Amino acid sequence: MTVWVGTSWKMNKSLAEAERYAEDLLRGLGGMELGAVRPFIIPPATALSTVAEVLGSGSGVLLGAQNAHWEDHGAWTGEVSVPQVADAGAQLVELGHSERREHFGETDETVRLKVAAALRHGLTPLLCIGEPAAVRDAGGSAGFILDQAARALHGLTPGQLSRVLIAYEPVWAIGAAGRPAAPEELHGPFAALASAYGQQVAGLLYGGSVNEENAAALLGIPHVDGLFIGRAAWQADGYLRLLETAARTAALRHRAGSAPTTTS
Template sequence: MSTFWIGTGWKMNKTVAETRRYIADLKARLPDDAGADYALFIIPPFTALAAAREAIGMAPVLLGAQNMHWADAGAYTGEISAVMLKEFDIDLVELGHSERREHFGETDATINLKVKAALRHGFRPLLCVGDSAEERAAGASGAAVVRQVKLAFAGLTKSEISRCLVAYEPIWAIGEGGVPASPEEARPVHVALHVALKELGAPSVPVLYGGSVNLDNAAALAGEQAIDGLFVGRAAWSADGFAALISRVMAARKAATSTPAKAMPAIG
């Protein structure tokens, strides 16, 4: 099996003490073979990164940050730079989340600057893209997220794009009142993203799905061949919830390897 990504972003939740407890509990619950064929990650708030790095230790869990500025230093009150994040030995950085775009004025242009800065400092960008309810109703979901990807990756080489991750997070599916996309709904958008990435010369970039992922739908989403991973919200904010979801996905994917595979949707 190719590497399947499973991660969670905590948003503005968890103290340092809560972070330590979460990671200790997660390590105790992880399946023994969780590090094989799977890339697991957590994205705590900035204040908990040091504690998270220490608590993770040698466990097969990658560490990410929720955002960063594009400049290495400067008069940007309240911002965090890549230089600062390097001290925590993070592996990836989440960029372009729809909440950042909506509430904090992030644009495609500033996200592009952040992606370039993350790559310059050796981080793997996790680019979040999503369609609005209006774009979905108009049948423009694929076009909307492909546009975001192309603008975020503008000016990058094929090699640089290949070091990135993309997370498709429908705006209408995230948050407390979000309704998750079914595998059938997510499939054409993921296929459109794969086509765009192939056109950009980076067909191997994983495309994750995020948006009200939970124990009930995780296995079905993971079974969709155009989906390369899951970016989980509140269902993974407890260690036992995240561990249970990981186990369910692993079991479903193992079962799938023992049955004839479905044809992968054409991606150009």
């Protein structure tokens, strides 16, 4: 099973800072055995081609864009298209993040159009879903995120769905004001997602105040196939330590799963 571990830099890093991060990451990965772990990084659009050039094609690191329009070209001032981010080196597109929904008017319908555009051009959509605190407190987390996912993925064929990553990022757990989720708070949402999509999508990821202290525990939650990390991975050394943690956890899980069963 692939364990996805990635980070989005949001609106951070100059070209020089992005280049330095990519160089440090490449150096650190040179002596690391990742096993089943698949790393990905999502720089701002301005740094995509720079980071792509540093990483090259043999690094094993997927490169992503933080957003892309659903149209291939046209009079969409300030936007970038899926073909444009692909041309700059992106292989993955982050879509539907709660910040985009809250501050830029994204809807389930526009997210659906963007997911379809990414798939149309051979990129991996990373669909972000998550509920606000009021929904969690009312006990509606599972229903809310399943509805978000269903609307964004409506109309996809099984083959298309198999190329989608879903990142569950509860709104109350992300950002500077977010609080880390306790593992028991995530069991229900991930059980619901696994029941609906676990055998159909490429992976179910968790994101929200992930750090070096809680990464292993989060990866131990049933149905969690990876982590989508924020601030804790904005420096290359922090990201590399998290990749090491993920690789160790994945190896232990594999050994436990493949151990022979004994009877007395």
